[in-house]
Every structure is written in C-alpha cells, then in structure tokens.
Amino acid sequence: MVRLDDDALEATRTMTDQALPGLVVVDEHGGPLVVLPASEVLRFALPEYVEEDPALARVYGEREADNFCSELVGRKVRELMPGKQYLPKRERDRPVVTANATLIEIASVMTRQHSPVVAVVDDDEILGVITVHRLLGVALPRS
C-alpha cells in the first residue's frame, strides 16, 4: 500500500524487491483510490505519448530507452498516476471485494479486472490486500 505523497521510485522498488504483484494507492484517509497491477505501475515511468501509442517507444535511442525509469527519480506517486482514461470509471470495475467475499468471488473479480491484487474494503476503509498467489495458496487442493 502506498500513499499519494510517497516517493514513486521507492514504491516501485519495494514492489520489485518483494516481488509484489502490484500496489494499492490509498488517499489521505486511507481509502483505496486505485489498485495498480505491476504492469500498470510501469505507467509511472512511461511518457504519456508512449502510453497512447506504443509504436512511439521505438523512437528512443537504446541508451535512453533503457533509462526510462529515471523518470521516477524525485517524483511522488501523485505526480505519476496513470491518466484518468486508464483508471476504472465505474465502481464495479474496481478490483475491490468486501470482507465476506468467498474465494470464487475474489477469483472472478481478479480475472475480470485483470488484476493480480484486490483490496478488501469495508465501509470505504481498506482492511487489507489479497494477491492472486495468496488466493491460490489457500485454494489449490493439496497434493
């Protein structure tokens, strides 16, 4: 879980080092703002025109292209949030479940939202985060 005023580079590094499948960005009151799968956290570092047209990623020289994460240095999560068009518009499109959701409900939210992470929320308060690996760790039949 990260806050809007957290350092973007540090947040990304934590996710990478701990092999977390994504980040949950919370607002000032701790309410979940958005759940970002790791593949979407990459948008922190991508220039907007590359998000819009991946072909533009090819215009970079190799050295510059491989340094694209330098964009993160000294920036806050707030500054690097993906554009509104990449965030869910409707409440039911957010990877969020209630505390009494069953495993199959959680699984169906994950697959539908293409999200390896869901936030567990009760009365707009975030109770925790469930990853797809945690879910499968519990749900897979033992050998």
Added chain:
Amino acid sequence: MVRLDDDALEATRTMTDQALPGLVVVDEHGGPLVVLPASEVLRFALPEYVEEDPALARVYGEREADNFCSELVGRKVRELMPGKQYLPKRERDRPVVTANATLIEIASVMTRQHSPVVAVVDDDEILGVITVHRLLGVALPRS
C-alpha cells in the same frame, strides 16, 4: 512455460509456489500460444458462466465456493484454456517482443496488454520470458 498436455493443477501450483506472475503456454512445436497473467490463469478453475457474469459467483455455498480449484484435479492445460473471447485476436495484441526490443518497448507492451509477462520470440521460436519484476530490476536507477 507450460505445454498444452501438462497437468493444469501442477502448472498452477508451480506458478503459485515460485510467485511467478504468469504462465506462457506453448504449442507442440514450442511456439508461444498464449501468455497468461496469473489473474487469467485463475480462469482455468472458473466455470465459464462465472467468467461471463461474476455475479454468478455469489450463488455458490461458501464451502463449494472455496473449493473452486478442485476443478483443476486431473485436467490438462489444454482442457482449461480460457475461451477464445478472452484471448487476443490480433497479433499485435499478444504480449510478445522481439529479441532486440529495448526496455521501454517491453514496458509499453506490458502496460498495454496488462501483462506482467512477455515472451521473447524470434522467428516463431520462443527464446525466453521476461517478467515485470525482472524488467524493473534492471531498469530502476540504483539508489
């Protein structure tokens, strides 16, 4: 990487145990058929009507709901592949990069396809797999 005739439960368990962000399913000739992020691997276990309408996940009793992965027992990957409607239709919608792709090109493919895994392919042959964590591990500026 898994093959169509591999055991589905074993494949899912390997992904879970090794905290892999997804699976690459290859065909008989080793060509990459589809790249499945972990959230999509869950579809292996979900009945098709739940994929279509997640509200139906709520009709299960708790015990049955929590046992949904028992679907995987004794099944092959081939039998549990997500329906065609969930697979990319166009070549450029597949999370695949060529061997000379730069880091920013790989990042833009991952964000666009919402895939934490891409297959590196040369002449229809799969050379390897890159995860978002591996990409960030290389691309993040050192502290």
